[in-house]
Amino acid sequence: MLVTLDGNLRKPLYMQIRDQIRGRILSGGLKSGDRLEPSRELAHQLGVHRTTVGNAYADLESEGLIQGTVGRGTFVTPLAETMRAPRKAPGRPTQDIFWESFFPKEARDDSLGRLMASSAEEGVISFAAAHGSEELTSPDLIRRAADAVLRREGGRLVQYGSTAGYHPLKAYLQIRLRRDGIPVELDEILVTHGCQQSLDLLRRALVSPGDSVVCENPTYTGLWNVFESPSVRLLGVPVTPEGMDLDALESLLEQNRVKLIFSSPSFQNPTGFTMPLAVRQRLLEIARRFQIPIVEDDVYGALRCRGRQIPPLKALDPAGLVIYLNSFSKVGFPGLRVGWIVASRPVIERLQWAKQRADLHTNVLGQAVVQELGARGLLDKWIRKTCRVYAHKQDVLRCALARHFPPEVRVFYPEGGMSVWVELPAFMDAEELLVKARERRMTFAPARYFYFQNPRHNALRLCYTALPDEKIEKGAAILGDLLRAEMRRARKGRPGALAGASVALV
Amino acid sequence: MLVTLDGNLRKPLYMQIRDQIRGRILSGGLKSGDRLEPSRELAHQLGVHRTTVGNAYADLESEGLIQGTVGRGTFVTPLAETMRAPRKAPGRPTQDIFWESFFPKEARDDSLGRLMASSAEEGVISFAAAHGSEELTSPDLIRRAADAVLRREGGRLVQYGSTAGYHPLKAYLQIRLRRDGIPVELDEILVTHGCQQSLDLLRRALVSPGDSVVCENPTYTGLWNVFESPSVRLLGVPVTPEGMDLDALESLLEQNRVKLIFSSPSFQNPTGFTMPLAVRQRLLEIARRFQIPIVEDDVYGALRCRGRQIPPLKALDPAGLVIYLNSFSKVGFPGLRVGWIVASRPVIERLQWAKQRADLHTNVLGQAVVQELGARGLLDKWIRKTCRVYAHKQDVLRCALARHFPPEVRVFYPEGGMSVWVELPAFMDAEELLVKARERRMTFAPARYFYFQNPRHNALRLCYTALPDEKIEKGAAILGDLLRAEMRRARKGRPGALAGASVALV
Secondary structure, three states: OOOOOOOOOOOOHHHHHHHHHHHHHHHOOOOOOOEEOOHHHHHHHHOOOHHHHHHHHHHHHHOOOEEEEOOOEEEEOOHHHHHOOOOOOOOOOOOOOOHHHHOOOOOOOOHHHHHHHHHOOOOOEEOOOOOOOOOOOOHHHHHHHHHHHHHHHHHHHHOOOOOOOOHHHHHHHHHHHHHOOOOOOHHHEEEEOOHHHHHHHHHHHHOOOOOEEEEEEOOOHHHHHHHOEOOEEEEEEEEEOOEEOHHHHHHHHHHOOOOEEEEOOOOOOOOOOOOOHHHHHHHHHHHHHHOOOEEEEOOOHHHEOOOOOOOOHHHHOOOOOEEEEEEOOOOOOHHHOOEEEEOOHHHHHHHHHHHHHHHOOOOHHHHHHHHHHHHOOHHHHHHHHHHHHHHHHHHHHHHHHHHHOOOOOEEEOOOEOOEEEEEOOOOOOHHHHHHHHHHOOEEOEEHHHHOOOOOOOOEEEEEOOOOOHHHHHHHHHHHHHHHHHHHHHHHHHOHHHHHHOOOOOO | OOOOOOOOOOOOHHHHHHHHHHHHHHHOOOOOOOEEOOHHHHHHHHOOOHHHHHHHHHHHHHOOOEEEEOOOEEEEOOHHHHHOOOOOOOOOOOOOOOHHHHOOOOOOOOHHHHHHHHHOOOOOEEOOOOOOOOOOOOHHHHHHHHHHHHHHHHHHHHOOOOOOOOHHHHHHHHHHHHHOOOOOOHHHEEEEOOHHHHHHHHHHHHOOOOOEEEEEEOOOHHHHHHHOEOOEEEEEEEEEOOEEOHHHHHHHHHHOOOOEEEEOOOOOOOOOOOOOHHHHHHHHHHHHHHOOOEEEEOOOOOOEOOOOOOOOHHHHOOOOOEEEEEEOOOOOOHHHOOEEEEOOHHHHHHHHHHHHHHHOOOOHHHHHHHHHHHHOOHHHHHHHHHHHHHHHHHHHHHHHHHHHOOOOOEEEOOOEOOEEEEEOOOOOOHHHHHHHHHHOOEEOEEHHHHOOOOOOOOEEEEEOOOOOHHHHHHHHHHHHHHHHHHHHHHHHHOHHHHHHOOOOOO
16 A cells, blocks of 8 residues: 655654545545555554554544454555545635545434425425414514613623523513413522523523433434434433323332433424313323433413413422423414523522523513513514414315325314324325425424434324415325325225224324 | 441431431541541441442542541541531521532632633723724614514524524624635634634643643633633643744644644734734644644734734745634624634634534524624724724823833833733732722732733733723723832842843743
8 A cells, every 4th residue: 555654744643644544535546445554554564553554544533534343454445436526616726625434423314304495495285393373473462572672771682691590581481481380589590591591401401411401203304313322312202192102101210210301291293282181180190209300391371272271381390390491483483583481599500500601691682672562562572473374274174185095094183383283094104195295385293303313204294374364274184195095096006004094102 | 336227218228327427527527537437337337239338439539528548437527517517698598509510620720710700890900811992883783683584584583493503693604704805605604602712612622631722821711711621731832922932832842742833913812912823824834734723812912002013824825734713702792692713614614613512603683783883884983993902902001101100110001902912020919919909999810810820920911992081091090009019029028039020022
C-alpha cells in the first residue's frame, strides 16, 4: 500500500496514514472488497508503532469506509463506493473536510419528516400534520396585541428577559392554572419555547445515562426523538381507549427501575384517546407507590369540544408528583413558541438551569403577545371559537367517513383534540395505502410512525383541523375509494384476509 | 435495624428497604456517622437476597445519604443532616417524593448567576453583564416593524414555521453575509434561538461522548456550560492580546485527538481581544492541516467602533472548515432570541435535525421583526448608531479610569465590543474586591468566572455599554477608591506584594 509519512509535517502520523488511505478509497484507487494490509505489517513497513496504524484504521472503520473481520482481515466496504465523488455545488471549492467522520452515529428514521414535507406540497389534501386552522387566525388580533404590549413595555421586550419567563405571563398562567384546579406558585412555573423544548429540558435535568423512562406506545414522535439514545431505555406501555394500560404499567414498574412516566391523558397523540377520572386516579396511586414522577403532556387538553372536562393529573396531585407540560401551540399560536412547565420547586430550579444552558430564556415578545391576549380575555374567546370550529370539522369528517368508508374500518372519534384514529382490517398496511393516497394527492399519518417498538401497521391518524370542509369531504372520498378497492381485492384474491378484520386495538 | 417488608405490597422489596432507611435518616432516627448493618446480615435477617439490600444501599449512596468504606462498613453521611427537614412552603402539602435522588449529579458553580442577580438589584451600578444600552432602544421602531410584518404576513407568523428558519430572514442574512465576504447559499444557514442554542445544537450534532474540544480560556461561560460533562473533555488555550495562543493550540492538537476548536476572534468575551488578520490565517492553516473544524463566534464582530474591520474566519475559508455563529443579541435585540449558524450543507442538515428535537423551530414573529428592520435598512442604521454610542461610552470610561485608577492597574481598551479587560497587580484578588464593591453598590465580573481551568484571580471585566455616562463615572470612582485603598494597604503591610504588579496577561 502506498503510504508515505512526513515526520516534518506537524500532523500526527496516524492522521497522515488515515487521510492517505481515505483519499485512495474515495478516489477509487482502493475499491469495495479490497483488503488492506494488516496493521502489524503496515506498521513494520512504515517504521511506526502498531497502535499508530491501529488508530488510523479505527477512524476509517468508524467512518464506515473499511471493516475488519476476525481471522480474515480488513476490507474496503461497499459503503465507500457510495461516498465517492460527493455532490458539489457548481463553482464552489472542494471541501477538504470529511464531515461524515465528524458526526456521531445515529439511527434515524425520518419517515414522518418526509411525510410532512410531501404533505405541504401545493394541492395536496393533507390529513398528516396536527396543525390548526388558518381560517381561524385573526392577524388583526395579534397585531393589536403586539402593538399594545410594545406601547406599554417599550424596549424591554427586545432586551434580555428572565430565564424563568416573562413575569406578567407567569402571573397570567397562574390564574389560568388555578382555574383548572392546579394551585401553583409563581416559582413553580417555567416558560419554555414550547413542549418539545420542555421535553428536552426534562431529559437534561432529570435523566442520566442508564436510566429507563416509560412512554405510551404509540406516542408523539418528538418525545422519543428526545430520549432515544444508546444510554436511555424507552419502555413502552400500550394505549387503550381509556389511556395508558395500567396493568402493563404496573408489571413494567415491578420489573424495572424507572425514572419517569410520560403520559398524555387527554386526547392522546396519535390515538386521541382520553383517560377517564378513575383511571387517572389509579395512575397517580401507582406512581405514588413506586415514587416515580409522571410527566403529563396536556397540549390538547383545552381543545375539548364535547363532554365533560376531566381534571388534569396535576389537579389530582397535591403531593407534587406530576410534572405538567402545556403550550399555546395547539390552541392557535405555534409560531410564537411559548410553552410552560409546572412542577415542584426543586424540579423547576433544575429545569431553569437547563434552560439557561439551552437558550438563556424564551423570546419575550411572543410571551408578551400571548399574555396580552390572555389578560384581555381574547385567548379564552379564541379557544372557545376554535373548539366550536373543530367540533364542526369533526362532524363534517364523521359524515364523510360514514358515507365513504367500508364498514370493516373502525374510526374512533374523540371528544376533542385534532385527529381521529382509524383502525383498518388486520391484513391492510397503512403505509402501502399511503403510497396510493399520495398518487391521488392525499396524505395521512400511518400509525407505524408513532410506535417506538412493536409497530402496528393497520391503523392511521387523520388530522382534520387544518382543512376546509370541502377538502375534508374530498379527502375522505379519496381514502374511502382506496379502502373499498382494497376490500374488493381482499375478497377476491385473499379469502382468508378478512378474518382479522375486526381485531380491537388493545 | 428496623425494616419490615410487606410481600403483598406491589412495591419492589429493595424500594421498601431503601425508603424505610431513608425515612429513618431524614427523621433523625439514624444520625451522621451511624453504621448500617452489613448488607449480607440485613439480607439474612429479612430473608431476602443480598442483591436486594445491595440495590437499596446503592440508591441511598447515590442520593448521598450513606457511604461505604472498604473494610469498615457503611455509614450515614454528614450530608444527611443537612437534608433533614426540607423547606416547606406554609400550607402546602408535604412532598412525598425525594427529588434530590432524581437529579443527575452535576458540579455547578453559579457564581456568575448570583453576580448577575445581585447586579440587577435597584440602585446597583453594574459593570457585570454584557447588556446593551436601553437608552438606544427605540420601541416605536420595533412596534412599526411588528405592525408591518403582521399586516403583510398575517396569521402565518403565528403558525408553525420552518425548522431551517423564516425564509425572508434567511434571504436577508444571505445578503448581509455576502457583504461581509461570506458567500453562502440559503441551505447553508440555520436560524436558531440565539448563540447559546447554536452552541447547544453543535454539541448534539457533532460531539460524542469521549470527544475533546478546544476552547479559549478564559471564555464565555455559556460555552462550557454546554460542553462540560463527564463525557466531553474541554482543553483550554490561553488568550493573548492577539487572540488564541496558536503555539499552545498546535501543541494541544499534536497531543490530543480534537473534535472542534472554538474561537471568538473579534472582541473576545471576556478579554475583548481581537485576532489580527495574519493570526487568523495561521489559525485556519493549522485547522486545515489537522482537519479540525473551527467554530467561530462572531456575536461582537459588528460592534467595531474604531480601526479597520478584519474579515471573519469564515470569510477566509473557502474550504468550508469554519462553522460560523452570530446573533442579533449584542447589536440590540436579545429578547427576540434570533441567531444563526452558517456551515457546510452536511453540517447544517445535522444541526437542523438537532434543532427539530430541541424546539421544532425558532419563533417566527421575532424573525420577521428583525428581517423587516433589516430590509428597511433600519438595522444597519441602528448598528451604526450603537457603535457611535458605545465608542462614546468607552471614552467616558477611559477618562474616568485614567483619573481614578492607580497606575499599577492595566486596562485593555478594545476597538469595539462591550467591555474592557482590567489587569490588577498580582497580589490582588478580583473576587475579594467584588465583595467590597458590592458593599458600595457597584459590581463587575471577576476574571475567575470565565476560566474553566487555571483561573486567573487578578483580572476583571468591566462592561460599560448598559450604563448612562454618569454611572460609568461614578462606578469608576468607586472602583478606583477601592483599588487605591488596596494599594495603600499593600505598600504598608505587604512590602513584597507589589513585586508582581506589572505581570503581563499572557
